[in-house]
Amino acid sequence: MTSATIPGLNGTDGTPPTEHSELLAWVREVAELTQPDRVVFADGSDEEWERLTDQLVEAGTFTRLNEEKKPNSFLGNSDPSDVARVESRTYICSEKQIDAGPTNNWMAPAEMRSLMTDLYRGSMRGRTMYVVPFCMGPLGADDPKLGVEITDSEYVVVSMRIMTRMGKAALEKLGTDRPFVKALHSVGAPLAEGQADVPWPCNDTKYITHFPETREIWSYGSGYGGNALLGKKCYSLRIASAMAHDEGWLAEHMLILKLISPENKNYYVAAAFPSACGKTNLAMIQPTIPGWRAETLGDDIAWMRFGEDGRLYAVNPEFGFFGVAPGTNHASNPNAMKTVEAGNTLYTNVGLTDDGDVWWEGLEDTPEHLIDWKGNDWTPESGTNAAHPNSRYCTPMSQCPILAPEWDDPQGVPISAILFGGRRKTTVPLVSESFDWQHGTFLGATLSSEQTAAAEGKVGAVRRDPMAMLPFLGYNAGDYLNHWINLGKNADSEKLPKIFYVNWFRRGDDGRFLWPGFGENSRVLKWIIDRIEHKADAVSTPIGLVPTAADLTLDGLDVAAADVDEALAVNVEEWKAEIPLIEEWLEFLGEKVPSGVRDEFEALKQRLG
Ligand SMILES: Nc1nc2c(ncn2[C@@H]2O[C@H](COP(=O)(O)OP(=O)(O)OP(=O)(O)O)[C@@H](O)[C@H]2O)c(=O)[nH]1
Ligand SMILES: O=C([O-])CC(=O)C(=O)O
Numbered sequence: 001m002t003s004a005t006i007p008g009l010n011g012t013d014g015t016p017p018t019e020h021s022e023l024l025a026w027v028r029e030v031a032e033l034t035q036p037d038r039v040v041f042a043d044g045s046d047e048e049w050e051r052l053t054d055q056l057v058e059a060g061t062f063t064r065l066n067e068e069k070k071p072n073s074f075l076g077n078s079d080p081s082d083v084a085r086v087e088s089r090t091y092i093c094s095e096k097q098i099d100a101g102p103t104n105n106w107m108a109p110a111e112m113r114s115l116m117t118d119l120y121r122g123s124m125r126g127r128t129m130y131v132v133p134f135c136m137g138p139l140g141a142d143d144p145k146l147g148v149e150i151t152d153s154e155y156v157v158v159s160m161r162i163m164t165r166m167g168k169a170a171l172e173k174l175g176t177d178r179p180f181v182k183a184l185h186s187v188g189a190p191l192a193e194g195q196a197d198v199p200w201p202c203n204d205t206k207y208i209t210h211f212p213e214t215r216e217i218w219s220y221g222s223g224y225g226g227n228a229l230l231g232k233k234c235y236s237l238r239i240a241s242a243m244a245h246d247e248g249w250l251a252e253h254m255l256i257l258k259l260i261s262p263e264n265k266n267y268y269v270a271a272a273f274p275s276a277c278g279k280t281n282l283a284m285i286q287p288t289i290p291g292w293r294a295e296t297l298g299d300d301i302a303w304m305r306f307g308e309d310g311r312l313y314a315v316n317p318e319f320g321f322f323g324v325a326p327g328t329n330h331a332s333n334p335n336a337m338k339t340v341e342a343g344n345t346l347y348t349n350v351g352l353t354d355d356g357d358v359w360w361e362g363l364e365d366t367p368e369h370l371i372d373w374k375g376n377d378w379t380p381e382s383g384t385n386a387a388h389p390n391s392r393y394c395t396p397m398s399q400c401p402i403l404a405p406e407w408d409d410p411q412g413v414p415i416s417a418i419l420f421g422g423r424r425k426t427t428v429p430l431v432s433e434s435f436d437w438q439h440g441t442f443l444g445a446t447l448s449s450e451q452t453a454a455a456e457g458k459v460g461a462v463r464r465d466p467m468a469m470l471p472f473l474g475y476n477a478g479d480y481l482n483h484w485i486n487l488g489k490n491a492d493s494e495k496l497p498k499i500f501y502v503n504w505f506r507r508g509d510d511g512r513f514l515w516p517g518f519g520e521n522s523r524v525l526k527w528i529i530d531r532i533e534h535k536a537d538a539v540s541t542p543i544g545l546v547p548t549a550a551d552l553t554l555d556g557l558d559v560a561a562a563d564v565d566e567a568l569a570v571n572v573e574e575w576k577a578e579i580p581l582i583e584e585w586l587e588f589l590g591e592k593v594p595s596g597v598r599d600e601f602e603a604l605k606q607r608l609g
């Protein structure tokens with residue numbers, strides 16, 4: 001493949017639809033290495049969507065859902081071994097190991113390149129290689145954040161069309177020489193001449209690799225969203241966090257929410273919770289308190305930078321939602337249900353009902369019979385899950401009924417409050433306010449949560465997850481915390497967002513949730529806004545400023561007063577038990593932990609006595 005044209009391109013004369021020489025050179029290089037049967041530039045058109053979804057139905061990957069119930073929507077269940085992010089196979093390959101830090105897997109870039117080049121050799125044989133240009137964040141930005149994913153998966157192409165601004169418009173933005181992130185993906189399942197394909201090609205060997213210094217991503221062996229849709233975690237968090245560190249901004253695992261008060265005043269809130277800990281639900285909240293409304297700007301990722309006015313502005317780099325299905329229903333998250341019911345949605349690893357609809361645990365109207373995510377007959381008596389706990393829907397953001405009109409504004413929105421939160425059965429109260437930015441950074445740095453099914457590993461085990469970024473940091477966690485401290489030091493403290501810590505998941509002795517969560521979380525949000533407006537009280541405790549039940553608006557809440565008190569309680573003995581765990585965590589992070597975070601730890605110990 002040494003000629004100027006690219007054989008097989010679009011099945012035509014081989015003339016590529018771009019004159020971007022660096023892109024073309026890379027496409028040729030990858031095609032030569034991976035040996036696909038043909039090369040196609042994805043344009044993001046409706047015609048392409050139809051062609052590829054038809055092809056996926058034909059291949060047995062997709063089932064077209066009932067047109068009346070779920071128009072233009074498909075179910076694609078994965079191989080049972082390929083259902084979540086693989087953190088043990090995720091690498092940050094910086095030149096120096098210290099720059100990947102203690103929280104990341106590391107291998108020297110040259111070694112990883114050599115190892116993966118061997119894996120990629122011939123890995124696309126018998127398949128089509130797609131070149132997928134995309135943009136993270138508004139196309140209208142002064143400095144649009146572009147990328148190109150090369151993939152041999154049709155599932156990835158159609159999913160990228162939902163999750164990113166993909167195709168022709170992004171290719172036009174690339175022009176002839178705009179820089180872009182190179183994101184290479186192969187499912188690692190070449191087909192020999194005449195070999196039949198399987199519905200979900202993947203490989204037992206998996207690598208999700210990042211080269212932060214050269215802003216490159218190499219992914220191999222998995223088709224699952226977080227491993228294969230490279231604009232999402234790989235680019236917008238791991239690579240972008242490294243860019244943000246160099247350039248003075250933040251790339252965070254945060255939802256962006258707009259709250260509108262009864263006085264019609266707008267407040268923007270960003271919140272970082274670990275995977276499957278409630279971002280999508282909070283982002284689409286339907287407030288239960290009269291007069292308050294909410295609108296969504298993003299449910300997973302926020303890029304934040306200081307504006308000329310000194311405030312912190314957030315943009316959502318994504319274009320769709322890749323949300324957890326189980327637990328989502330018309331009561332818990334009506335806005336997510338309306339978004340997916342509008343159609344144009346891809347479902348992965350949920351049940352298929354006899355009338356061609358989807359079902360998952362927690363959805364209303366349990367069917368008498370369905371085909372479960374593994375392809376087996378299922379009834380409510382089966383005693384197994386119809387849907388995998390990490391099953392997901394992939395749906396266009398534009399269909400969200402409460403999408404904020406400013407969602408695509410390249411300026412972003414000014415953030416008034418940042419929330420950190422996790423899943424903790426004990427210890428962590430429903431809400432607390434940090435004393436200041438440095439203390440808030442400490443709360444984020446020591447954030448802890450019980451593990452969920454969003455990644456391989458033991459569900460329920462408590463782990464520290466700094467700013468909910470543990471699996472998504474593209475560089476040393478100590479440097480990252482330093483970056484947070486420094487941003488605060490260099491900003492006008494009056495204009496910085498206030499930082500809060502929430503826990504919707506505290507439980508009583510019998511295991512029941514003490515707080516009903518979901519729409520009722522609006523009561524906590526109202527207190528947060530009232531704190532910003534100096535309208536609500538709080539008690540100063542060793543861990544931060546905490547409301548009493550009397551400080552919250554609880555009219556109409558159907559929860560025992562004792563449960564609310566228990567949800568809000570700061571139990572000094574429980575917090576003392578937390579101290580050695582925090583100590584161990586800071587030791588693990590090592591000497592790069594900033595003094596500001598260490599000082600906060602000492603101060604906490606003092607306050608606990
Ligand atoms: N008890 C309780 N459960 C909640 C609440 N909010 C969300 N959940 C449950 O938490 C699970 C995951 O929530 P999501 O909102 O999808 O998680 P996410 O943080 O967006 O996750 P990722 O997409 O993995 O980053 C779902 O099963 C929800 O039903 C809440 O306020 N209370
Ligand atoms: O990346 C994914 O697969 C989904 C997600 O948002 C997460 O795990 O946090």
Ligand SMILES: [Mn+2]
Pocket residue numbers: 253274275276300
């Ligand atoms: Mn996420």
